[in-house]
Amino acid sequence: MLSLAPRTLRVRWTSFVGGFVALALGVALLTVTGLALASSSDAPERAPERFAAAPVVVRGHDTLRVPTANGVRTEPLAHPRPVPPGTVAALRALGRVTEDRSFPVRVEGGPRDLVGHPWSTAAFAPYALSAGRAPGADGEVVVTGDWAAVGEPLRTPQGTLRVVGTVDGPDVERAVFLTDARAARLSPSSTQMVVDADPAEVRRVVGDRAQVLTGAARRLADAAPDRDREAVTALHALFGTAGGVAAFVSVFVVASTFSFTVAQRRREFGLLRLAGATPGQVRRLVTAEALLVGVLASATGCALGGRAAPRLAAWTVEQGLAPGWFGIGDRVWPYHLAFWTGLLVALCGVVAASWRAGRTRPAEALREASVDRGVLTRGRLVCGTTLLLTAAVTLAVTLLGDPGDLLHRKTYVSRPLLLITAVALLAPALVRPLIRLPARLPCRPRGAGGMLVRENAAASVRRTASVAAPVLVTVALTGSLLGAAATLNGARAAEARERTVADLVVRAEGGLDADALRRLRAVPGTAAVSPTAPTAVYVVEEGVALVRSEARAADPEALAATARIPLTAGRITDLDDDSIVVDEEWERHTVGQRVTVRLGDGTRRSLRIAAVMPVGTGDNGAYVTPANARGASVDRVEVTVARGADRAAVAAGLREAVRSSGGEVLTRGAWLRATAPGTDGTSRAGFLLVLGLALVYAGIALAATLVMATSDRRRELAALRLAGATRGQVLRLVAAESLAVVAVGTVLGLAVTVLDLLGMRAALLLLSAPAVSLPLPWTALGAVSGACALVAVAASVLPAAVALRRGAGDELSVRAAG
Incomplete structure (x- = not known):
């Protein structure tokens, strides 16, 4: 009986083409996603970029470490701690200290990803002047790349800058270098610095009050040092999901196709039974056919997947789903996994059908009815x-x-x-x-x-x-x-509409300083001005998990006047420097209870729960006062217009107040449209x-x-x-x-x-x-x-x-x- 299997495939090939195609394509999908998953683990070991020529980099702590019953748990701090002033003074006694600063730069008609730095840090990449000279006055800058030429004026919210030089160096970012004094005014806070001294002496002086980075560890001072690890995690999630869905669809379709193939041949099986074939022989015939189809289809699928995988990798890089280093490697195990999975799927898909084929009665050979029963x-x-x-x-x-x-x-x-x-x-x-x-x-x-x-x-x-x-x-x-x-x-969009009752919203990606906030509050015609800043709080739940919750720092009275925060208990105006507003997803969420949290800079506090929000879509987060969000920069201000005041005039006043900070003033409708989830x-x-x-x-x-x-x-x-x-x-x-x-x-x-x-x-x-x-x-x-x-x-x-x-x-x- 088994010798009939190859002949059946040759004579009735049209009956098997559906199963062959379905299985070959399924194996191809598994091969593609398997190769992509295997290759996504091959992130390159990055060398230091901005500080490749720096002797020692001292950086404030940027990671929260909390001991739990299951070991030490870590989370990135929302606001990295600066190096203590006393430590900085001691470092200056060892050698020259160059403070680093990074801040967004907005140029009218320029790229959106410009980053400003002090000119003194350019030598640590190192960058070398390719044209022009170094900046010597507040209005002069040096840029990387070819997006601006020497002598070209750059219009920014802080005034007009003039390009006096361009530099060549590592292509890691679009940098704009200003004088050290101008950079210090635009970004007063500095969390890292370069120290020209012996590394051992630097470690002795710093102790455990900051991080000392030398050698390959200097890459941790670059922007987004964990981007490769995050990219690998995202790629694993993406290709894992795609592979899971593809595996389900392939198994589903292959099983359905094989079942239909066997059902089509009930008269043929009836003839075999009439000729004396036993049910077991019919089942073995069907299984042998599935095995032959499975081997051929799986091999074809592996070949197709191997050719398609590089094209998929190139497409994911082009679409921004993968970093530029991503490519298909030479791993072999995805081929084995896909081939044997395909063969197993073929055999499993025909198991039920083979039992049904074995139960075919000899009388089916004489059956002409077309109605399936x-x-x-x-x-x-x-x-x-x-x-x-x-x-x-x-x-x-x-x-x-x-x-x-x-x-x-x-x-x-x-x-x-x-x-x-x-x-x-x-x-x-x-x-x-x-x-x-x-x-x-x-x-x-x-x-x-x-x-x-x-x-x-x-x-x-x-x-x-x-x-x-x-x-x-x-x-x-x-x-x-x-x-x-x-x-x-x-x-989420409905939540935002219900929550936002302000007439005007000011947003500033780079943050608003204290002077800008004073000018905003002084604009005539405003009834309430509520600045809020993004931060985070951390809590250990059940003694084993360190959970980070996004939060916003706000003045409770102003917040209550400009927003309708949904609450299940308590009042938003009860929030003070000794309390917090949480949502029902927290382990503790009863008004009056105290909860031990770590603030955005890692400071440990015991805060009383002042109010509780529903979980909603998961974006409610938490609220604290500005006193519990040291280092947070105001990026949004909600404003209500006084009764009888001219809204257009108030909006114009707000624009003038934040012009030097690069802020943008939007109406409630424009704000909701701009931030609508999509x-x-x-x-x-x-x-x-x-x-x-x-x-x-x-x-x-x-x-x-x-x-x-x-x-x-x-x-x-x-x-x-x-x-x-x-x-x-x-x-x-x-x-x-x-x-x-x-x-x-x-x-x-x-x-x-x-x-x-x-x-x-x-x-x-x-x-x-x-x-x-x-x-x-x-x-x-x-x-x-x-x-x-x-x-x-x-x-x-x-x-x-x-x-x-x-x-x-x-x-x-x-x-x-x-």
Whole structure:
């Protein structure tokens, strides 16, 4: 019997093309994501950049270290500590000390990522003058790169600067070098400095009051020294998610395709049984065929994945999803993992089908009925019902225990997969009612064509369910992932609208100094001026976890006058220097309780809980007073206009007050639009990667399944021709059937999407977030449904046209005469 397997593959290759294509593409996806994951760990060891020529760099502590029951836990400080003044004085006695400063520079019409530094630090990169001279006056600067030329004026909020020189050196940033005195006025705070002295003496003087960086450790003084580690973490999350979704889709489609392949051959298995084959022999035949297809498809998939992976890596770098150093390495284990996984998927996908094939009775060889019966087997019913109940129970447990978990990306990416599998397993029971539903409508389609389409699709439940499966995956994934992101963004936007009651908002990315704040408060016509600064607080929860919470520092009276902070207990005006406002996600969140926290600079404080906010969408954070946010710089000021005052005049006064600080004045509506949560270009590219791999695969698998299904209908198409149907009528019938099946898959996908988004909406309501309607991504859903329809029509009509052109009707006539 096993010797029949290669011959069966050779003779009935069209019956296996769907499984081969589905499995090969699935292995290719696994190979691509596996190679990307393996390569994302190969971050380069960066050498010092800005301080490559510096002898010693002394840097204030920028990491919080807290001992817990599970060891020391660390978190970056929101406000790194400066080097103590006494230590600086002692260092000056050892040698020359050069203080470093970094601050944003805004130039009208210039690049957006300009960074200012004192000219004295340029020698430590080192930068060398390529033209012009060093800055000697407050209005003179030296720049890197070719975005500005010597003699060119630069208009900034602080006045006009003139370029007096350009430098060549490491291409690490777009730097603007000012005189040391001007840089000190623009950025009074300095957290690191270069010391020209013996490193051992520097360590002796500094002790544990600051960090002493020498050798390769000097890279920690560069901007974003952890960017490579963060990039690796982001790449692992991105490719891990894409690989998980791709693996699910491939297993799902391969199992469905193999099941359909076996179902197509029930008469063939009946003949084998009639010829004396035992059920075990039939099962071994089917398994051997799957093994042969699995080996060939897995090898093909590995080859395709190896060629596609470098292109994917280049695309992720181009889209900003990966740093410039990212590329595909020469790891071998992703190929082994993908190959053996593909082979295992092929064998697992055919297990249930092989048992069904072994149960084929000899009488099936004589069966001519085209109506599928018993397609929803007991095992399929039990598995589908179990998964559906599992999805419902886990949703209920999460809603009752931790509804905020449903708002995390890893959760709303993975939850739809359970529903998709459950609905797909139960699809045979849903296909016939959905197909025949239009016949029960008042506006039901008339004529024999509609009846044939309906009855053909309803009779061939296995074919309909197998073809609808890729459509179900495509629509459900698109709707669930994009819909979840839109739901969360809509809730966050609604929170911002409810919270913001100020008439005008001043924002300054570089921060506002004390003089600018005094000028703002002095603007005539203002009723309340509320400056807030970003900071963070840290708390040890359950004795083992160091949790960082984003916070804002604000004056409680002014905050209450310009914002409507949602509260479940307490009052915002009760906030003082000895208290904090937290949300319900904190381990302790009862008004009056005291909680031990570390402030943004690492200072330990015991604060009383003055008020409690709901969790909402997770952006509520915490509130402290400015006294508990040393080092925080005001970046936002909310202003209410006094009754009867001219809003335009107040806005003009505010603009003048912050002109020298580069601040921007926005109306409430403009502020909400500017800060509205949305999907930026990088996030869209990430979604495109996660969805695109799965959707392209599902589309190709859909085409392969339809080619396989249509090629097996030659006798059915010939019978229609003999009954008097023209060639065009037969092709239109085939196209209509394909569209009907796509419609079934689309409806099932929409059902999964709605169920999934209803769970997220329930979580938002439990978290006291604003209620939002279900924002189904109709444009994306229409696009993928339309694409599935085009693929389905092309993949069914073209094989049907070939079959008709080859004279299937004559073959049928000969068989009938015989």
